[in-house]
Amino acid sequence: MSGAVASNGDSSGESIEIVSVPIERAAVVGCGVIGAAWASRLVLNGVDVAISDPSPNAEQIVTEVLANAVAAYDDLGLPTDRQGTYRMAASIADAVADVPFVQESVPERPDIKAAVLAEIEAAASADAIIGSSTSGIKPSVMQATMTHPERLVVGHPYNPVYLLPVVEVVGGEHTTIENVRRAQGIYAGIGMKPVHVRVEIDAFVGDRLLEAVWREALWLVNDGVATTQEIDDIITHGFGLRWAQMGLFETYRVAGGAGGFRHFIEQFGPTLEWPWTKLMDTPEFTPELVDTIVEQSDAQSGMHEIRELERTRDRNVVGFLKVLEENRWGAGTTIAEQREG
Amino acid sequence: MSGAVASNGDSSGESIEIVSVPIERAAVVGCGVIGAAWASRLVLNGVDVAISDPSPNAEQIVTEVLANAVAAYDDLGLPTDRQGTYRMAASIADAVADVPFVQESVPERPDIKAAVLAEIEAAASADAIIGSSTSGIKPSVMQATMTHPERLVVGHPYNPVYLLPVVEVVGGEHTTIENVRRAQGIYAGIGMKPVHVRVEIDAFVGDRLLEAVWREALWLVNDGVATTQEIDDIITHGFGLRWAQMGLFETYRVAGGAGGFRHFIEQFGPTLEWPWTKLMDTPEFTPELVDTIVEQSDAQSGMHEIRELERTRDRNVVGFLKVLEENRWGAGTTIAEQREG
Numbered sequence: 056m057s058g059a060v061a062s063n064g065d066s067s068g069e070s071i072e073i074v075s076v077p078i079e080r081a082a083v084v085g086c087g088v089i090g091a092a093w094a095s096r097l098v099l100n101g102v103d104v105a106i107s108d109p110s111p112n113a114e115q116i117v118t119e120v121l122a123n124a125v126a127a128y129d130d131l132g133l134p135t136d137r138q139g140t141y142r143m144a145a146s147i148a149d150a151v152a153d154v155p156f157v158q159e160s161v162p163e164r165p166d167i168k169a170a171v172l173a174e175i176e177a178a179a180s181a182d183a184i185i186g187s188s189t190s191g192i193k194p195s196v197m198q199a200t201m202t203h204p205e206r207l208v209v210g211h212p213y214n215p216v217y218l219l220p221v222v223e224v225v226g227g228e229h230t231t232i233e234n235v236r237r238a239q240g241i242y243a244g245i246g247m248k249p250v251h252v253r254v255e256i257d258a259f260v261g262d263r264l265l266e267a268v269w270r271e272a273l274w275l276v277n278d279g280v281a282t283t284q285e286i287d288d289i290i291t292h293g294f295g296l297r298w299a300q301m302g303l304f305e306t307y308r309v310a311g312g313a314g315g316f317r318h319f320i321e322q323f324g325p326t327l328e329w330p331w332t333k334l335m336d337t338p339e340f341t342p343e344l345v346d347t348i349v350e351q352s353d354a355q356s357g358m359h360e361i362r363e364l365e366r367t368r369d370r371n372v373v374g375f376l377k378v379l380e381e382n383r384w385g386a387g388t389t390i391a392e393q394r395e396g
Numbered sequence: 397m398s399g400a401v402a403s404n405g406d407s408s409g410e411s412i413e414i415v416s417v418p419i420e421r422a423a424v425v426g427c428g429v430i431g432a433a434w435a436s437r438l439v440l441n442g443v444d445v446a447i448s449d450p451s452p453n454a455e456q457i458v459t460e461v462l463a464n465a466v467a468a469y470d471d472l473g474l475p476t477d478r479q480g481t482y483r484m485a486a487s488i489a490d491a492v493a494d495v496p497f498v499q500e501s502v503p504e505r506p507d508i509k510a511a512v513l514a515e516i517e518a519a520a521s522a523d524a525i526i527g528s529s530t531s532g533i534k535p536s537v538m539q540a541t542m543t544h545p546e547r548l549v550v551g552h553p554y555n556p557v558y559l560l561p562v563v564e565v566v567g568g569e570h571t572t573i574e575n576v577r578r579a580q581g582i583y584a585g586i587g588m589k590p591v592h593v594r595v596e597i598d599a600f601v602g603d604r605l606l607e608a609v610w611r612e613a614l615w616l617v618n619d620g621v622a623t624t625q626e627i628d629d630i631i632t633h634g635f636g637l638r639w640a641q642m643g644l645f646e647t648y649r650v651a652g653g654a655g656g657f658r659h660f661i662e663q664f665g666p667t668l669e670w671p672w673t674k675l676m677d678t679p680e681f682t683p684e685l686v687d688t689i690v691e692q693s694d695a696q697s698g699m700h701e702i703r704e705l706e707r708t709r710d711r712n713v714v715g716f717l718k719v720l721e722e723n724r725w726g727a728g729t730t731i732a733e734q735r736e737g
Contacts, residue, residue: 088651265644364650378716
């Protein structure tokens with residue numbers, strides 16, 4: 056397997072100094088939970104946002120998500136005196152005219168993406184950066200029908216977008232490296248850590264890892280090995296607590312002791328290979344499997360309203376970010392930079 | 397694929413009330429990082445521990461890991477007035493005689509496990525519970541040569557064992573459900589959340605998920621898509637912050653909104669299926685791939701001493717646990733129970 060299609064620029068993985076690009080206005084096109092959270096991050100970082108979404112619920116979603124975001128920023132002690140504004144635009148054209156940056160978060164269908172990108176391009180200035188929130192569609196696919204494909208990047212966030220700082224920035228074969236850098240600068244300017252994914256593959260980096268876990272978890276539920284609650288308990292009481300502060304590789308490095316990563320591989324490599332060949336196939340997504348998951352998830356979380364779960368999640372993540380900032384570590388360093396503005 | 401071999405008891409996944417089983421003495425056999433961390437958890441929860449390990453470094457490892465554990469418990473504000481003692485035993489026989497509980501953490505080789513279990517059984521009382529820290533070997537395999545196989549369980553922890561509360565408890569085909577419950581009670585008595593893995597499969601639950609991520613991450617490094625630093629940044633600044641407090645399923649439930657998990661699957665199911673078929677094969681663990689990982693890991697973490705990284709990790713995890721306990725959520729609820737004793 057080689058997923059490599061396009062590689063832009065710093066292929067060595069050398070660290071590049073990201074220069075923040077402050078913006079005053081932006082458009083958010085598509086305003087479900089992700090779009091609304093983008094709007095919230097932009098507003099709370101001083102940007103005036105025009106939002107376009109045909110759904111009659113869009114404004115309500117913005118109001119609710121922004122309220123959560125304001126509460127989280129208050130709790131985190133981030134300054135709110137540089138707050139921007141938002142307005143519901145009448146159309147995509149109305150939203151994107153005269154903004155230097157557009158974030159697209161419409162449904163994950165290539166035909167919808169193409170139609171929306173065409174509408175954005177018809178009204179936006181030719182050099183506006185367009186970021187797409189897609190979780191998996193390659194930018195080269197999306198930019199194939201564009202007039203100015205050189206300014207399209209994927210800017211893939213993690214929800215809650217207003218709190219989790221990472222964004223994966225992926226250029227397609229027509230994206231210029233200058234525009235990748237500009238996009239990184241714009242994301243850095245709203246408190247984010249923009250990681251440039253230099254080789255274009257389906258699902259990029261984070262969702263590759265999440266897909267792998269999801270596939271495996273489906274097997275465990277399908278085979279009756281564990282319930283959704285048990286799987287989640289093992290994550291949240293186990294390695295999830297590690298990954299909020301050290302990733303896969305750094306955690307394993309620590310496990311390997313003073314011998315570094317080579318020692319870890321020598322010590323655990325053979326063990327880690329054992330079950331591999333058995334984990335390759337996938338469970339069929341049958342109605343029975345869906346029913347099982349739905350029932351187990353209801354038993355696990357059905358007693359909580361979603362908005363209540365969101366507030367709990369935010370309160371927990373805010374607490375973690377405070378800890379990390381105090382310890383000058385991991386995502387806390389990004390928050391410290393955001394605080395300085 | 398079906399990994400099912402043996403299923404013990406509560407196959408429905410119904411929650412069982414775990415009754416703590418307090419113990420006064422225990423043996424730790426095998427004292428690398430994991431064994432030493434078990435010894436530390438036992439001592440700090442009031443148990444007198446006899447430790448057996450032929451390595452001349454074993455006592456030093458215990459001293460260092462216990463110092464980290466004491467610092468973490470102080471920081472967490474857990475009472476230390478019920479602290480137990482530890483001693484380095486002259487032999488396995490010396491360590492395990494007259495203890496109700498033995499935790500085995502010797503290297504992950506079936507032949508070594510078998511030899512050590514034989515030595516333990518030769519000296520331990522017939523009803524002492526034996527827990528194995530193995531990450532992947534099935535208890536049915538380990539108990540095949542045992543005299544009293546009915547008391548062997550896997551008790552698979554996550555490092556740092558003295559802080560992360562979860563332990564996967566897995567019985568083999570000869571383990572009685574009474575002994576699984578006793579083992580769960582013993583682990584609960586030292587502040588842990590013992591999750592009974594009811595179906596015996598290679599690598600159990602958490603390591604299945606970790607294997608999947610590890611395999612995928614190796615591809616990303618192998619194909620030059622991302623460096624170890626970039627992958628870790630995406631974890632620690634993204635979904636890692638979520639998983640310290642809500643697992644895979646609860647997080648996705650929240651993403652699906654008020655429609656519950658069925659809505660999530662309807663909304664994202666097809667997208668989630670897209671890249672699956674491309675993620676099935678595995679990279680070969682070539683010397684070149686090992687070199688690449690080692691170099692990238694050195695660049696990422698080589699400036700920190702391992703003990704320093706361990707202290708940083710513990711300080712971060714302690715902070716997270718305090719946040720979760722204050723919010724009465726996730727692993728914080730287990731810590732609250734541990735605090736009450």
